[in-house]
Amino acid sequence: xxxxxxxxxxxYRRYVGNQAQRMAWSLQSGDVLVLPVEPDESFLRYVTSQLxxxxxxxxxxxxxxxxxxDGVLSRDRLADEGFRRRLRRVVAERDVRKVLPFHFxxxxxxxxxxxxxxDVTPGFGFLEQGGGRLLNSKSTFRALAGxxxxxxxxxxxxxxxxxxxxxxWTELLSRGFPGILKRDFHVAGFxxxxxxxxxxxxxxxxxxxxxxxxxxxxxxxxxxxWDWLTDGGCRPVVxxxxxxxxxxICAEFxxxxxxxxxxxxxxxxxxxxxxxxxxxxxxxxLPAFGLFLEAARRLCGPIHAMGYRGVVSxxxxxxxxGDFLINEFNCRVSGSTxxxxxxxxxxxxxxxxxxxxxxxxxxTFPRVxxxxxxxxxSGLAYDHDARCxxxxxxDDNSPSGGFGEYCVVAEHMDDAQAIEAEIADxxxxxxxxxxxxxxxxxxxx
Amino acid sequence: xxxxxxxxxxxYRRYVGNQAQRMAWSLQSGDVLVLPVEPDESFLRYVTSQLxxxxxxxxxxxxxxxxxxDGVLSRDRLADEGFRRRLRRVVAERDVRKVLPFHFxxxxxxxxxxxxxxDVTPGFGFLEQGGGRLLNSKSTFRALAGxxxxxxxxxxxxxxxxxxxxxxWTELLSRGFPGILKRDFHVAGFxxxxxxxxxxxxxxxxxxxxxxxxxxxxxxxxxxxWDWLTDGGCRPVVxxxxxxxxxxICAEFxxxxxxxxxxxxxxxxxxxxxxxxxxxxxxxxLPAFGLFLEAARRLCGPIHAMGYRGVVSxxxxxxxxGDFLINEFNCRVSGSTxxxxxxxxxxxxxxxxxxxxxxxxxxTFPRVxxxxxxxxxSGLAYDHDARCxxxxxxDDNSPSGGFGEYCVVAEHMDDAQAIEAEIADxxxxxxxxxxxxxxxxxxxx
Numbered sequence: 001x002x003x004x005x006x007x008x009x010x011x012y013r014r015y016v017g018n019q020a021q022r023m024a025w026s027l028q029s030g031d032v033l034v035l036p037v038e039p040d041e042s043f044l045r046y047v048t049s050q051l052x053x054x055x056x057x058x059x060x061x062x063x064x065x066x067x068x069x070d071g072v073l074s075r076d077r078l079a080d081e082g083f084r085r086r087l088r089r090v091v092a093e094r095d096v097r098k099v100l101p102f103h104f105x106x107x108x109x110x111x112x113x114x115x116x117x118x119d120v121t122p123g124f125g126f127l128e129q130g131g132g133r134l135l136n137s138k139s140t141f142r143a144l145a146g147x148x149x150x151x152x153x154x155x156x157x158x159x160x161x162x163x164x165x166x167x168x169w170t171e172l173l174s175r176g177f178p179g180i181l182k183r184d185f186h187v188a189g190f191x192x193x194x195x196x197x198x199x200x201x202x203x204x205x206x207x208x209x210x211x212x213x214x215x216x217x218x219x220x221x222x223x224x225x226w227d228w229l230t231d232g233g234c235r236p237v238v239x240x241x242x243x244x245x246x247x248x249i250c251a252e253f254x255x256x257x258x259x260x261x262x263x264x265x266x267x268x269x270x271x272x273x274x275x276x277x278x279x280x281x282x283x284x285x286l287p288a289f290g291l292f293l294e295a296a297r298r299l300c301g302p303i304h305a306m307g308y309r310g311v312v313s314x315x316x317x318x319x320x321x322g323d324f325l326i327n328e329f330n331c332r333v334s335g336s337t338x339x340x341x342x343x344x345x346x347x348x349x350x351x352x353x354x355x356x357x358x359x360x361x362x363x364t365f366p367r368v369x370x371x372x373x374x375x376x377x378s379g380l381a382y383d384h385d386a387r388c389x390x391x392x393x394x395d396d397n398s399p400s401g402g403f404g405e406y407c408v409v410a411e412h413m414d415d416a417q418a419i420e421a422e423i424a425d426x427x428x429x430x431x432x433x434x435x436x437x438x439x440x441x442x443x444x445x
Numbered sequence: 446x447x448x449x450x451x452x453x454x455x456x457y458r459r460y461v462g463n464q465a466q467r468m469a470w471s472l473q474s475g476d477v478l479v480l481p482v483e484p485d486e487s488f489l490r491y492v493t494s495q496l497x498x499x500x501x502x503x504x505x506x507x508x509x510x511x512x513x514x515d516g517v518l519s520r521d522r523l524a525d526e527g528f529r530r531r532l533r534r535v536v537a538e539r540d541v542r543k544v545l546p547f548h549f550x551x552x553x554x555x556x557x558x559x560x561x562x563x564d565v566t567p568g569f570g571f572l573e574q575g576g577g578r579l580l581n582s583k584s585t586f587r588a589l590a591g592x593x594x595x596x597x598x599x600x601x602x603x604x605x606x607x608x609x610x611x612x613x614w615t616e617l618l619s620r621g622f623p624g625i626l627k628r629d630f631h632v633a634g635f636x637x638x639x640x641x642x643x644x645x646x647x648x649x650x651x652x653x654x655x656x657x658x659x660x661x662x663x664x665x666x667x668x669x670x671w672d673w674l675t676d677g678g679c680r681p682v683v684x685x686x687x688x689x690x691x692x693x694i695c696a697e698f699x700x701x702x703x704x705x706x707x708x709x710x711x712x713x714x715x716x717x718x719x720x721x722x723x724x725x726x727x728x729x730x731l732p733a734f735g736l737f738l739e740a741a742r743r744l745c746g747p748i749h750a751m752g753y754r755g756v757v758s759x760x761x762x763x764x765x766x767g768d769f770l771i772n773e774f775n776c777r778v779s780g781s782t783x784x785x786x787x788x789x790x791x792x793x794x795x796x797x798x799x800x801x802x803x804x805x806x807x808x809t810f811p812r813v814x815x816x817x818x819x820x821x822x823s824g825l826a827y828d829h830d831a832r833c834x835x836x837x838x839x840d841d842n843s844p845s846g847g848f849g850e851y852c853v854v855a856e857h858m859d860d861a862q863a864i865e866a867e868i869a870d871x872x873x874x875x876x877x878x879x880x881x882x883x884x885x886x887x888x889x890x
Binding site: 302304 | 551568570571572573574575576578579584585587588589590591592593594600601602604676677678679680681746747749750751752753
């Protein structure tokens with residue numbers, strides 16, 4: 001989804017690979033979990049106990065490291081013969097009939113076919129003929145959004161540098177608006193840049209902000225970056241108005257043979273730092289929210305009709321004026337999918353939610369057994385009776401630290417924030433005490 | 446639709462430009478017709494009289510020749526300022542509210558927007574954001590056909606040369622089947638080649654047939670042609686099994702806000718020469734025809750849901766076994782659209798047809814006034830009472846000749862073929878007599 005994996009630093013690849021532990025929250029009894037990085041056994045016991053399933057009822061497989069190491073499930077790793085044979089055996093033993101990959105790309109298609117699961121996989125006919133790639137394109141999003149008539153940022157799919165310059169200058173920069181330029185096939189902002197007529201525009205969802213003062217500077221920027229923006233002239237680039245001080249939100253849907261079902265909605269946490277999500281989206285109190293949800297569901301109509309089956313995550317920005325503008329969809333497991341599984345399977349939330357879930361990413365944890373014990377002793381751990389407390393969503397399974405994620409379940413946002421402060425203190429204290437003890441032990445040796 | 450117009454010979458561009466006269470059969474009172482080549486006034490009077498509308502009720506505009514001459518409506522011609530101003534004035538005077546281009550590409554989108562007709566054009570939101578291009582892709586066809594589960598030739602969308610070689614060899618050539626390789630964005634066979642393990646495979650709908658004897662030769666072929674097949678690595682290539690001795694047929698649908706309506710179906714004439722179509726398709730008597738029509742309509746479902754509005758032409762082949770396999774759709778005016786308009790507006794055919802229409806392409810005619818008179822005198826001209834006879838569908842408006850098209854309306858195929866033989870004799874006699882007279886006149890001068 002990022003094109004060449006080599007553009008990701010080894011550290012970032014490990015971060016992303018570690019994040020794959022989120023998939024553990026989707027486990028059900030009898031499942032097989034394939035991960036890029038070997039998880040800590042304590043973490044698996046912790047998650048399965050929260051999900052109230054037996055640890056022994058699920059199998060975890062990790063293919064050998066590949067050309068990009070063990071951070072991501074690269075194609076060569078999924079093609080490893082020993083891994084494939086083990087997987088096929090386990091799939092047969094357990095009579096597995098459903099596949100939930102993070103993203104149904106051509107490598108997963110070939111693996112699923114090899115496992116003999118193509119016929120039972122909903123939407124496989126579409127995926128097998130490149131449907132995943134088709135929907136993973138930002139120009140496809142623009143066309144379908146235009147077709148569905150949903151509110152989107154002013155924008156254009158540009159195949160020529162002349163068209164890009166005219167649109168960018170006439171419709172955006174000359175009117176004082178920044179624009180975001182999106183490469184057709186990239187994920188998580190890795191293919192996006194912002195071009196702005198004013199400085200101090202923070203590049204949220206983009207690599208950087210480039211300030212241009214006049215049309216000549218814009219032309220110079222486009223000439224320099226056109227090759228990168230268009231994959232060497234191969235693909236169009238999507239240009240949209242970029243809204244400063246807007247809040248990114250997302251609504252998630254499950255698209256299956258029966259139709260389109262809303263799963264939930266969330267919002268990116270912008271302050272004090274950009275760190276994780278909160279579910280449900282606090283913006284749901286705004287007057288236009290109902291119309292946004294209706295539009296997001298309408299956009300799933302063509303995706304369903306085209307033959308895709310699975311998760312659809314619809315992204316939007318809430319402008320300072322309270323308008324909701326849809327700016328992307330993603331047909332894959334999203335950064336919220338595990339949270340909806342936690343909400344449903346651990347917290348027991350259904351159609352109407354009486355809890356908020358708040359996520360912190362890039363946290364440093366002690367070893368998971370220590371962290372879980374500390375949470376329990378301090379009374380912060382998730383309590384199944386009170387349906388409140390802290391869950392370790394992703395183990396900080398990295399020597400350098402900072403890859404962990406936790407999720408606070410609370411009745412109100414205020415409570416959640418109070419708990420977050422307590423956790424920070426608790427983990428800081430543990431880390432310090434471990435460091436001291438290690439130091440003491442080292443000194444005493 | 447062919448990528449670079451320069452790949453077409455000047456002669457072929459004039460042929461295609463001349464063919465645009467078919468659009469005259471879609472005229473209704475008050476319309477404005479834009480053509481690449483100035484039509485003969487006699488032809489316009491002929492068509493309007495057949496359609497029972499006043500010649501004076503329609504306006505015909507031809508923009509000045511462009512960088513590719515006057516054969517095709519290239520972008521520069523549609524952008525010509527004088528033409529645009531004239532068109533806008535006429536559109537305003539006549540209160541025109543509907544646009545029927547041959548293909549709704551980005552040039553037409555920009556013209557329609559400039560004319561202020563975007564808001565009243567169904568599907569404009571989709572088209573404005575590159576929807577036309579999205580649907581004009583053969584890989585999109587494969588994904589949507591896979592999603593709709595319609596019968597298609599065994600095939601694959603290949604992004605890598607390795608995948609292409611494996612599929613082509615394992616699934617096709619080694620089993621004795623030829624394959625057709627289709628570039629993603631090309632029309633009318635200009636981007637298709639056939640690769641066959643046996644010789645004597647006629648390349649219908651393709652540029653040529655390449656015979657390969659073994660896998661090494663296949664690898665060599667792919668290595669040589671990969672750049673061409675993939676537009677320099679930019680696009681995937683679609684590979685499908687190619688059926689020798691199969692008959693190409695097409696079903697046409699009108700997709701509008703209300704839904705999907707079938708317009709008709711036709712078949713390509715394969716013998717004695719590949720020349721034009723016959724409507725309805727004679728294959729409609731085969732047992733599987735009903736299922737094919739149902740599948741073709743199902744395939745229009747996602748196209749409708751995506752937001753396209755207009756003509757959808759679904760192509761298929763009828764194999765020697767009587768199977769119908771869908772191998773393409775085209776979201777634009779087709780080579781049959783004018784015939785359905787003739788059938789409806791001239792012959793008065795509705796849901797059930799009591800006539801067949803048979804087309805001859807690439808015919809040489811005398812001047813249209815002479816040809817019409819000769820048809821009338823010989824009793825071959827279309828008769829509105831008998832609802833039978835010959836219509837000149839496209840004037841042979843070219844000094845070199847051979848660009849004309851006529852359409853025979855008859856009760857049965859046998860009658861139509863008898864009339865065809867008579868026309869051939871008639872036109873041959875006229876051409877000879879004109880040549881003789883011209884020679885005599887020249888000799889006498």
